[in-house]
Each structure stands twice: as C-alpha cells, then as structure tokens.
Amino acid sequence: MRDPSLFTEEFLEAMSLLPPEDPVRLGFEADMAHADVAIRSRYQQLLKEAVAFRHALQVSLPAGLTEQLLEIPARARVRRHSRFLTRFRAAAAAAIVLMLLAPATAWFLPAGGYERIEKLPAAAAAAVNSPLQVPGTQPSNLGETFANSPLPFFAILPQPKKGTQFLGGGLTTLVGKPAAFGRYRADHHNFTLFFISVNDFPLFGDGQLPMAMTPEGDESLCYWTDGPCVGIMVSEPGGASEPSQVVDMRPLRFNR
C-alpha cells in the first residue's frame, strides 16, 4: 500500500479534477484501490463535484462569431493595402502641426449637455457600420469638449466644411470603452468621427486596427493617432475618404 500521506485532502481534491484518462490520475486511482473505504468514499464525492464543475463551465460559441473569425484574413489584407492610410498620415501630420500652433484657449469651450449611450449593439462594428442608426443620439453643440467625460482628453467636435451638415454627436462607447463622436453629412453620404483613447485600444500604437473596429462591406475607415487620442472617421460607401474633406481639421483634442 502507498504511503498514507498520499491520500491527503489536497491530493484527493487535485486528482479528482484531472481528466479521467490522465496518467497521473490513473496511477493515483490504482493506489486508491488499496485505500481505506472512507478515503474512497470521499474521493467519489469529490469526483462528483468535479463533474459538476466541468459541466458548469461549458459555454457555447455565440452565433456568428465563427464567421467573423473566418473573415479576419480578408479584412486584414484589405487593411494592409488601404489606400487611405498614406494620405491620412499626411493629414494627421498636418493636423498635429496646426494643433501645436493654435491657441488652446480658443477651443476650450464649456461643456454642453449630452446623452450618454451606455452600450452600442455588437460593439464597434455595429456603430461603425450604421453610424446613423446609433440609438439615443442627441445633437451636441459644435465645439463640444466633453469636459466631464471619462475620456483622458478634451475631444472637440470639429466644424463642418462648406457643404457639410453637422447632424449631432455625443458620448458613446466602442467595445465598452468611452468615445466621443460627431456625425456629418455631405454629398448625400454620412460620416462619423470618433475620438477614443489610445490606451483603450493599444493595437493602435502598433499601427494595427483593433479587429473590433474593422468595418465591413465598402465602408471606408480612416484613423490617426495624436498623443492620447485616436481619431477615426467612418464613411459610407462612396463618401469622402479623408476627414479633411468633410470637417475642419483644426485642433480636435487637448490633453487633460
């Protein structure tokens, strides 16, 4: 018979959690055959509990997620060859220069009211793909700074360019992270400008777009990082590809 110290409660608990075919467990159970009946009874109790744990932990893959995962390579290829990125880097550089030159106080406007949207359906993809169907959106003032927002910067809704209509904006969440957004319409196309914290989406720092923010279909999506802020513009198919065509790309955020 094995050393009695083998059949401690710790060992019984650990061994009963192992899969039935685990060699370690099989060896232990071989020794168990010679153990006291009280120990074997206790082991059976623990096995029953382990099975309950195993069953309780099972969950199913949400519907549609497999398809989304299968689309990742195609999306990544599109992103890699995005013709917008190069142009956007230039636009972002210009915006940064302008931002450094502009007097910050001119843009520091008092915060207006806004309706906070706690959650968007199906995370950013839904918001990105249907920017005009965001429920509960209330127009905000241009120049909104969202001073009381959870964003680590003051996001400012930019002025629309001539021929562009400002539809509204506010605070929302993208994949559970706070974001400010403004919506515009130009040439019969809708645009949504999001501002998020780069810390909430670290992949931006690697030059990669988080998968949860990858648009589907023919929508174009342009983004740039500026300090703690990430600006993202989503356009409907056929719409302008650069935010500078839609809005005034003067300073859009300030550090808190």
Place this chain on the structure above:
Amino acid sequence: MPNPRHSDDNPYESWVHEWAPALYRLALRLCGKRELAEDLLQETFFEAWKSRDKLADRDKARAWLFQILRNRWSHHLRDSSRRLKPSHNQESLDQAKSTQPDAVKQIAESDFVQRALDQIEDDLKLPFLLVVMEGYSCQEAADSLQIPLGTVLSRLHRARQALRAVLGRPVAPAQPLEKP
C-alpha cells in the same frame, strides 16, 4: 473541393473551426464578460493569422493559440491597469454563502461559478480552467503554463478550495484521511 476544416493549405480555417469554441470558453471564464471575451478571441485569431508562419509544428496549434489568448488577456489586464471587478457585490456573496448549502447543486449554476471564478487569481484560475474545463492533462497544463507538475496539482487544490469558499461550502482541513 477540399474540406476547409482539414485543409493543410488553410490551417487558419481549421484553427477557427477546431479551437474557437475552447478559446472562447477560456476567454469568457477568464474575463467574465461576453463582449470582452469576443474581443479577446478576435484579437487572438488576428494575431494567429499574422504570425501563422511562425508556427513550425501545426500539431501544437492548440497550445500556441491558447498562449496567444493568454498573452492578449495579460495585455488587457496591463493596459487597463486593474483587475476586472467582480460582477456582484459583497452582499450577494454573503447571501450565497448562507443560502446555498448544496455545493454540487450550486456549481450546476454556471453563472454562480463564474462569479466565484471572478474572485480568484489567474495563477489559480488558469490551471483550473485548463484542466477541468479544457481537459488538459496535468503534464500538459504544466508544460503550457511552464510550471512544475506538482505546482499544477497544488494550484488545482487551492483553486478548488477558493471556489468552494466562495460558493459557501465549508472547507475541510487538509489532513490525511487514512488511519495511521
């Protein structure tokens, strides 16, 4: 037309079909939030697709994918600089302790187990999930987590004790049951 699930030319698809359910399960049990679990899964497969050429031995895809997921989870914890807060308050926990005497019945309530999992550290939770939920052998878990086999057993026991404590069942003292 070849079945993509078994295509050597497109291992990515076979990974999705074969391992996505298990990876999602682990992600959900680690973070406790469906939306975040889906994000973690998407990031995991995105990383896998980007790094697919680095996997020399395709038979080790499972361990490789699970490692990526754990890295993404660690990354998330680091970036958020906080642990995810448990989805219940102390009052409900105390109530659970006092009104759920039947441990097996209690465990059968999956949501209750999740709330208990939220209370224990990843060091204990990971071996528990890999072994109990994913059916890793003790040695596989040790290899995957790069810890000694004895440590896996110790953490399994400690995780179980911690879960049981949260679930409200009295924890028996650790001592030999066999008569000397």
